[in-house]
Amino acid sequence: MxxxxxxxxxxxxxxxxxxxxxxxxxxxxxxxxxxxxxxxxxxxxxxxxxxxxxxxxxxxxxxxxxxxxxxxxxxxxxxxxxxxxxxxxxxxxxxxxxxxxxxxxxxxxxxxxxxxxxxxxxxxxxxxxxxxxxxxxxxxxxxxxxxxxxxxxxxxxxxxxxxxxxxxxxxxLLIKELEFKVDNRSVKAILHLPKTEKVCPVVLICNALGNLQIDYYRYFSEFLAPHGFAMLTVDLPTVGYSRNFALTQNSSQIHQAILEQLSSVPWVDDHRVFVAGFRFGSHIATRLAYLMPNKIKGLFNFTPFVHQIFVDNELQKNLPNSYKDMLASRLALPSISNQQLAAELKYFSLKNQGLLTHTCHVPVMNIIFEDDKLSNLCEAKLIHSIKQNKVVTVSKKQLQKSLHQAFTQSVKWMESIL
Known part of the structure; x- marks a missing residue:
């Protein structure tokens, strides 16, 4: 930028x-x-x-x-x-x-x-x-x-x-700005490192639809860093430092390229990589886990979006106007109808893409929230691992406390996998 x-x-x-x-x-x-x-x-x-x-x-x-x-x-x-x-x-x-x-x-x-x-x-x-x-x-x-x-x-x-x-x-804490090559173009990511002289396990953040990569510092400083985890952030396609990339059904294009090049980053252990998907970012994180299991130690999704929102036309119709506009903007559609949106989104379903029809080869943890209309237990169960399937449901009451509990559990789970 x-x-x-x-x-x-x-x-x-x-x-x-x-x-x-x-x-x-x-x-x-x-x-x-x-x-x-x-x-x-x-x-x-x-x-x-x-x-x-x-x-x-x-x-x-x-x-x-x-x-x-x-x-x-x-x-x-x-x-x-x-x-x-x-x-x-x-x-x-x-x-x-x-x-x-x-x-x-x-x-x-x-x-x-x-x-x-x-x-x-x-x-x-x-x-x-x-x-x-x-x-x-x-x-x-x-x-x-x-x-x-x-x-x-x-x-x-x-x-x-x-x-x-x-x-x-x-x-x-130590911060490094890194550049990775994606289809002969560069994209800027930010590596956040804990206080240690050893190479660290690293969590690759896959952002929610309405976030920039700079919105996750608290997750790093309060939850990841104290337990020795590094955090690598990158923007979604069409946003921030990734705004010159298009969002397509191959949503994980940028993140796949980063995983391929992670062995060249000296501060992190590329054999201990977790991917963390937040809301829409779980689409990216889950694709990575299915497509590149040899590069990933575990998949953590915070309220996964992998199928329902992409195929349920009634759910799409009842999304807030700004949310539908946000989807249209990410998809480079200057004009959008419910019918057009449904036609575009159906290709994003990881079930329709054939990924969720077989099992995942990395451990999986999904956190879902009570009464979440966009992500529920059925959605979480679509992601099935041959190694470990953990689903945690947290209360919608006292949201601040619930967030703290959810993020604490995510770190404990990642430590257990290591």
């Missing part, structure tokens, strides 16, 4: 000639957005985007600040592209989603910049790490849902990656 000096100062000038995010995909059909789970956020017909303050808070955002930004957006009297949706203020100005979240990111970046960088104490370094991480997360949410043809969102992504890079320079 391109970087620009003083990008933050440049972007905060109000401009009015940018198309508003919700208008970028031409929706032929609409929906009431009933098919989703608490993991994806709150369903509220007053918003185009899916609002997820619980997960944002888990990722490190101050809860009251995130709510305050939403309040500014909701209170705006500026012109909206759709009066039914609060987050559709036209132009880069107050009340616009990207504008308000980037403004909040700038406040935290300014806090970090105000710290004297000479003779830094450990407390200073910790503050710089946290301030830049918060700035990065606010910028990431500004970019959400990360449409490729959303110019303002691309600026927000650049801000997010710049802040993340600055944050990691103050982390007590």
């Amino acid at each position: 391109a970087t620009t000096e003083n990008l933050t100062a440049q972007i905060f000038k109000p401009q009015f000639d940018y198309p508003e995010t919700s208008t970028l995909i031409n929706r032929i059909d609409s929906s009431d957005g009933s098919s989703i789970s608490a993991l994806d956020g709150e369903i509220d017909s007053r918003w185009y985007r899916i609002i997820n303050p619980i997960l944002w808070h888990w990722r490190g955002l101050p809860k009251l600040e995130a709510e305050a930004v939403l309040s500014k957006i909701a209170a705006s009297t500026r012109h909206h592209t759709n009066d039914n949706w609060l987050d559709t203020v036209v132009g880069y100005q107050s009340g616009n989603w990207i504008y308000e979240f980037l403004n909040q990111a700038a406040i935290w970046q300014a806090k970090a910049e105000s710290i004297d960088k000479t003779n830094l104490t450990n407390e200073d370094k910790n503050n710089l790490l946290n301030y830049y991480l918060i700035a990065s997360e606010f910028s990431s949410i500004a970019s959400y849902p990360h449409f490729k043809n959303d110019e303002l969102a691309m600026y927000a992504q650049t801000c997010a990656y710049q802040a993340y890079t600055k944050a990691l320079s103050f982390s007590p």
Whole structure:
């Protein structure tokens, strides 16, 4: 991704000639957005985007600040592209989603910049790490849902990656930016390393549909690193550092290329590789486990998407508008109807691709959430290993606590496999 000096100062000038995010995909059909789970956020017909303050808070955002930004957006009297949706203020100005979240990111970046960088104490370094991480997360949410043809969102992504890079320079843990070759092109990944002089087992993260690769630092720092695991992140096709790659039914193209080249990375043990799929990313992770079992020690899926969402037309129809738009954007479809979406998605079913018709040769752990309409026990049981099948169901109540329990169990399981 391109970087620009003083990008933050440049972007905060109000401009009015940018198309508003919700208008970028031409929706032929609409929906009431009933098919989703608490993991994806709150369903509220007053918003185009899916609002997820619980997960944002888990990722490190101050809860009251995130709510305050939403309040500014909701209170705006500026012109909206759709009066039914609060987050559709036209132009880069107050009340616009990207504008308000980037403004909040700038406040935290300014806090970090105000710290004297000479003779830094450990407390200073910790503050710089946290301030830049918060700035990065606010910028990431500004970019959400990360449409490729959303110019303002691309600026927000650049801000997010710049802040993340600055944050990691103050982390007590070691971070490496790596480049891998994929079909004669390069893709940038980020390797996060624990404190050790030994080569580490590594977890390759396969992102959820609405995430950037920089959204997983907490999973690494609190759960993986203390147990000696490295974490390797890479963006989904069409998003972030992978935005020049298309998302096709061969969703694991980038990740397969990375696994093939992992032996050249000196800090990790390429014989102890786990793949972790989050939501839509489980499609990628599961493909990898079936196609490259000799490269993978174990498969961990956090609420797997491998079949149902790709073939259930009624489920697809009832997805929130922004979720359908996100799928359309990833598939490079500027216009989408329910019928078109169904026709495209059916090829993504790993059952239709013939993978789930035979057993997987690596141990598998699936975590599912209670009352999740997009991922359930039937979905998890489609992935069958000849070595180990572990399914954990966690409660939708006290989501923060449930997330902590789920991630703790994932690490314990990976340790047991090793």
